[in-house]
Amino acid sequence: MKVRGNVAVKERFYRLSLRLNGKGALAFSQVIPGQFVEVSLCETALPSVENIPDDLLDSSQRQIILRRPFSFCDVEVTSQADVRIEILYCVLGPATLRMTTLAEGDRLSIIGPLGNGFSVPDGKKLALLVAGGMGAPPLQHLAGYLKANFPKMRVVVFAGAKSVADLPFSVQSSDKNGHGISEFTRFGIESYIATDDGSAGFQGVVTECADRWIKRNRPNAAETIIYSCGPEQMLAEVAKLAAKHNIDCQVSMERMMACGIGVCQSCAVETRATGQTETVYKLCCKDGPIFNGKDLVFE
Ligand SMILES: Cc1cc2nc3c(=O)[nH]c(=O)nc-3n(C[C@H](O)[C@H](O)[C@H](O)COP(=O)(O)OP(=O)(O)OC[C@H]3O[C@@H](n4cnc5c(N)ncnc54)[C@H](O)[C@@H]3O)c2cc1C
Numbered sequence: 504m505k506v507r508g509n510v511a512v513k514e515r516f517y518r519l520s521l522r523l524n525g526k527g528a529l530a531f532s533q534v535i536p537g538q539f540v541e542v543s544l545c546e547t548a549l550p551s552v553e554n555i556p557d558d559l560l561d562s563s564q565r566q567i568i569l570r571r572p573f574s575f576c577d578v579e580v581t582s583q584a585d586v587r588i589e590i591l592y593c594v595l596g597p598a599t600l601r602m603t604t605l606a607e608g609d610r611l612s613i614i615g616p617l618g619n620g621f622s623v624p625d626g627k628k629l630a631l632l633v634a635g636g637m638g639a640p641p642l643q644h645l646a647g648y649l650k651a652n653f654p655k656m657r658v659v660v661f662a663g664a665k666s667v668a669d670l671p672f673s674v675q676s677s678d679k680n681g682h683g684i685s686e687f688t689r690f691g692i693e694s695y696i697a698t699d700d701g702s703a704g705f706q707g708v709v710t711e712c713a714d715r716w717i718k719r720n721r722p723n724a725a726e727t728i729i730y731s732c733g734p735e736q737m738l739a740e741v742a743k744l745a746a747k748h749n750i751d752c753q754v755s756m757e758r759m760m761a762c763g764i765g766v767c768q769s770c771a772v773e774t775r776a777t778g779q780t781e782t783v784y785k786l787c788c789k790d791g792p793i794f795n796g797k798d799l800v801f802e
């Protein structure tokens with residue numbers, strides 16, 4: 504597949520756009536939000552030393568042997584033979600650092616789409632999307648997907664981060680009160696921001712922001728569903744919030760993934776089916792990454 508573009512959107516956040524055609528495009532034309540790809544970056548060059556952040560100077564020298572998992576923030580299907588996918592990524596270590604040097608026309612090896620993706624149970628009329636930090640990309644994809652395929656469904660987004668600089672979205676200047684993330688307003692979707700330091704939107708954790716919204720709006724629980732992606736501690740709080748309001752909840756789990764296809768067993772997630780005492784380990788890459796919040800055993 505070919506790189507169409509790779510632009511910095513904020514410090515450490517980039518959007519990588521890829522174009523697929525032929526069989527690759529066919530495979531991705533039916534992609535579901537929450538699915539992911541395994542990207543090979545072993546042959547991708549490092550940036551020049553002056554472009555490597557100080558905290559990554561040592562780890563940047565690590566060899567990249569394993570592929571890395573990434574979900575999509577946007578997918579545009581022009582035809583079954585022409586698909587564009589966009590990956591929103593944060594530079595955290597040697598692989599994502601190398602990703603920053605990809606340029607238009609470069610070729611990249613990816614495997615996917617992998618995993619199960621989010622689903623929409625019958626009868627749902629309201630979707631609450633709760634994103635924490637870098638959990639945002641698949642929820643951006645989901646928002647667009649819901650608007651296109653379930654036009655009558657109301658979608659409300661809550662996005663949280665330590666500070667506005669850590670939010671991988673474009674915050675509209677009128678946002679001080681928590682409204683208007685460009686990536687969602689373009690679909691006509693209501694959005695709220697929560698930051699730990701109060702630099703934009705609600706000051707506090709995103710689950711508290713969502714909880715207040717639910718208490719204020721009192722949606723019909725049976726017609727509502729929460730979708731979430733972010734750090735595991737936040738997902739545990741989201742699962743509690745959903746249980747408290749008796750709302751269905753699907754969360755996207757993250758694990759280190761060596762193979763991404765159910766072979767290496769490195770991505771175990773502990774689950775417990777309703778009414779059972781025994782726990783069962785499932786594979787994040789194959790049985791997930793999307794799990795029912797009720798079934799997860801958080802530490
Ligand atoms: C299903 C899935 C979808 C993902 N989608 C995205 C995405 O859309 N955008 C994005 O920026 N990142 C995403 N990630 C995370 C991404 O795979 C890692 O950030 C990347 O592999 C880091 O590689 P690296 O070599 O740059 O850093 P590394 O040196 O490998 O990691 C840097 C730091 O991040 C932690 N880390 C790395 N990978 C994971 C992981 N899978 N789970 C928990 N902690 C991890 C490491 O412990 C380390 O502290 C996703 C992960 C999964 C499992």
Ligand code: FES
Nearest residue numbers: 763765767768788
């Ligand atoms: S990553 Fe290998 S089994 Fe899941």
